[in-house]
Amino acid sequence: MKLTAYIAFLAGLVLFLALVANEGFTQVTSALVMAGWGLAVVVLFHLIPMIADTLGWYALLDRTHRPRFRAIFGARWIGESVNNLLPVAQIGGGLVKIRLLSHYQVPASQAGASVVVNLTLAVFAQVLFTLLGLSLLTFFLGEGKVAQGILAGTVISILPIIGFYWLQRRGLFGWLARRLERLSAGRKWLTLTDGGDALDASVIQLYNQRRRILRSFYWMLLGWLLGAGEVWLALYFLDHPVGWLEALMIESLAQAVKGAAFLVPGALGVLEGGYIILGGLIGIPYSASLALALTRRVRELCLGIPGILVWQFMEGKRMWQQAKSSSKKLSADASLGN
Secondary structure (H helix, E strand, O other), rough: HHHHHHHOOOHHHHHHHHHHHOHHHHHHHHHHHHHHHHHHHHHHHHHHHHHHHHHHHHHHOOOOOOOOOOHHEEEEEEEEHHHHOOOOOOOOOHHHHHHHHHOOOOOHHHHHHHHHHHHHHHHHHHHHHHHHHHHHHHHHHHHHHHHHHHHHHHHHHHHHHHHHHHOOOOOOOOHHHHHHHHHOOOOOOOOOOHHHHHHHEEEEHHHOHHHHHHHHHHHHHHHHOOHHHHHHHHHHHOOOOOOHHHHHHHHHHHHHHHHOOOOOHHHHHHHHHHHHHHHHHHOOOOHHHHHHHHHHHHHHHHHHHHHHHHHHHHHHHHHHHHHHHHHHHHHHHHHHHH
C-alpha cells in the first residue's frame, strides 16, 4: 500500500507540474495573485460546509456518550487534514476520528459505527450531488458525451460502496476479525472477535434508526451543496465570476473526479486537470481554472497544516499523561512493597 501511494503521488506530481508548465508558472501565479485577500475569504468560507458535515456526523452519535459539538468539529477538521495532506487513501482520516472520539470516552464500537456509517452516507450524498452536476452539464451546456463518461465512472464507483453497505448489514467486521485471528494462530491479543462483533451490532443498530440516518444524510448533502460557494467565491476573486449553477456544476463534478482518484494523495494533478476541463466547458481560461484549483490547495494547506499540528499535540499530551499515570502507579506499588 505504501509503494502504491508513493507511485500514485509521483504520478500525480508529474501531472501537476506538466499542467503548470503547459501554461507557464508566471502566468498561473499572476492569475492566483489576482485573488489577493480573497484567498482568506475562501479559506474561512470552507468552515461553513465543514460545520454542516459535522452536524451530519453529530446526528449519528448517541446522546449518552456524545461529546460537545466543538469536540466533534475538531475531530472532523483533523480527519479532513489527514486525508488531504497525508498519503492515507482517504481512509486514515476516519481512523484518526475514531481515535479522537476515544479521548472523550466514546465507546469504541459506537465511535467506529458512527465513522463507518458517516462515510457510507457521505458517499451516497456525493453520488446524488454528482448526478445533480451531470444534469446541469447536460441540460444547460449540452455536453452529453462528457456527462455520459462521468456518469459511467460514477456508476462504477458507487458499486463498491453499495457492496460495502450490504456487507455492513451482514457482519462484515466480525468476519474480518475472525479471519485475522485465524491468521494470527488464534491469539486474541486485541480481542478482535469481540470488538468486530460489537462494531457490527452498533452499525446495524445505527442503520435501523432511520430518523437519525435521514437527518445525517440531509446535513451531509447540504455540506456538498454549500461547497459550491467556495468555487463561486474563488472565481469571483479571480476576476472570472460565474453563476451559482455553474459553480455547483464545477464543484460537484470536480469532487467526483477527486473521489475517483482516491489512491492519489490529495488527488494531486488529477483534481487540477478536472478543473481545467470543467472550466473550459463554460469558457473559463486555462490559467484561471488552474488558479481555481490552486486556491483549493491553498485552503487545504491553511487549514490542514494546523489540523495536523493540533492532532500531534493532542497525541503527545495523551502519551505524556499516560506515562505520568504509569509512573505514579509504579511509585505507589513500590511504596506498598516497602
